[in-house]
Amino acid sequence: MSIEYFKHIYFRLPVIVRLLISIFVVMTFFGVIIHLVEPSAFPSVFDGIWWAFITGATVGYGDFVPLTALGKVIAILLILSGGGLLTFYIMTLSAGTIQHEQDLSKGKVKFKGEDHxxxxxxxxxxxxxxxxxxxxxxxxxxxxxxxxxxxxxxxxxxxxxxxxxxxxxxxxxxxxxxxxxxxxxxxxxxxxxxxxxxxxxxxxxxxxxxxxxxxxxxxxxxxxxxxxxxxxxxxxxxxxxxFMSTLFYHELYHLKNTRPFETVLNVLNNQQFSHLALPEQLENSTFKNGIVFYLDKKELLFGFIRDDDWVINPPKDTTLNKGDILLTLTSW
Structure with missing residues (x-):
């Protein structure tokens, strides 16, 4: 892999990913170096990498400590480079989170869900x-x-x-x-x-x-x-x-002690309209029988659609015909 090809891939990655890769490379490098310089204090490469991360993050557990002058110089270089990388990573992560929240509020973030x-x-x-x-x-x-x-x-x-x-x-x-x-x-x-x-x-x-x-x-x-x-x-x-014109008309000419708007609003808030095909057992039956049939189902039958004509609150002896679409109210 050529350097130019590597740069082409690396610099197209998100900033957070690039920072993580850089941190892992730097910490692994210092972990290997300290293991080679002081194998007695750092028995394995993993111990060296562990020390590098803890030191770079300025946590300093003290379970691994360089003892020689060269080892301490490596620790200083690690603090100057690795510590800065970790701090910059945390700052970038925080800034990215804040920027994402701002972009979300400004309508710049794509929605990735479904069935919405x-x-x-x-x-x-x-x-x-x-x-x-x-x-x-x-x-x-x-x-x-x-x-x-x-x-x-x-x-x-x-x-x-x-x-x-x-x-x-x-x-x-x-x-x-x-x-x-x-x-x-x-x-x-x-x-x-x-x-x-x-x-x-x-x-x-x-x-x-x-x-x-x-x-x-x-x-x-x-x-x-x-x-x-x-x-x-x-x-x-x-x-x-x-819809609003009809409501205004009802408000002008409604019966006394009636509140059309509040009535319609509460009906729509608590009930939903249903269009149902006429069941076979109700064919050639009366509208009154249909009301009783749907009351047992906790639904209120109030009309039907026949040949695109809407028949609301018909006489109780009106015959229901095959093909009628029944209009009912049922709870949500």
Whole structure:
């Protein structure tokens, strides 16, 4: 192996690895030398290497001590060289740890996990979403992508932050989108609705191009852009404007002593909706029988989907037909 080839390999190694190699070479060298100079005080090469590490680290157990003048000169040279190497190694290791923490907070560190949730956009909605996910499962891995945020302390929010544009492949690779199980895309409320939706659609295209199987849930503000988002590859469209408009409508015209918003919020916090194929035993049965059937399973039947028509709270004698999709509420 030529010197140039060795230098080509050595200087491409990480600093910590290079320091460790240098320390082992220096300590082994002094260990062999002291064994050759004072074989009576250092019976084996390993004893010499052990003494070199202990002396270089300024620990000084005193179990091996050079007795001759030449041996003491070697010890001085070891302290001057080896001690400096060990100190520099510790300083580099500490500085590297601090730098890694800073890079993590600034969104510069690649995520290497898998089966994680990717959230695009940092705002009050995603902040509350993270808290809800952490409450449900503290071991869930979450990766946040945001280009407007410059710093996100990992100690305050246990999520992996990636700073960048979600429509760029380099950012998605940093988030390890190939191994993600689901993606949440929130609309940028600082932009006009149409521009925010275009940005979301571009991100959907990029994500789908990097992962054909990941579940993409996207928030779209304009009705006219829903089809484009679906064409781009979104699995679920969150129409936040429609949802909020409906809530406002209920607040305006609800019955007295009713609180629609709090009711919906608590239902969604404590229950989940299910779409179930109609069981054979309920075919041609009444909706009332279906309610009783699912109550025994601790689920609440409140409607069904038939030919893309949503039938909510139908009359109790409504007949359930083969092919109906039942709508139920069940606890988390």
């Amino acid at each position: 949730i990717v959230i695009v956009g940092w705002n009050e909605r995603t902040r509350q979403l993270v808290n809800m996910i952490e409450t449900k499962d503290s071991k869930e891995e979450i990766v946040l992508i945001d280009r407007t945020l410059d710093h996100l302390p990992y100690q305050h929010y246990p999520i992996h932050f990636i700073h960048g544009d979600p429509s760029e492949d380099s950012t998605l690779i940093q988030a390890n989108i190939q191994e993600a199980k689901s993606v949440i895309l929130t609309a940028d409320i600082t932009k006009k609705e149409r521009q925010a939706d275009i940005t979301t659609i571009l991100a959907i295209v990029a994500i789908r191009g990097n992962n054909q199987h990941v579940s993409i849930n996207a928030e779209v503000l304009s009705i006219s852009q829903i089809e484009n988002a679906i064409r781009a590859g979104a699995n679920t469209i969150i129409r936040s404007n429609d």
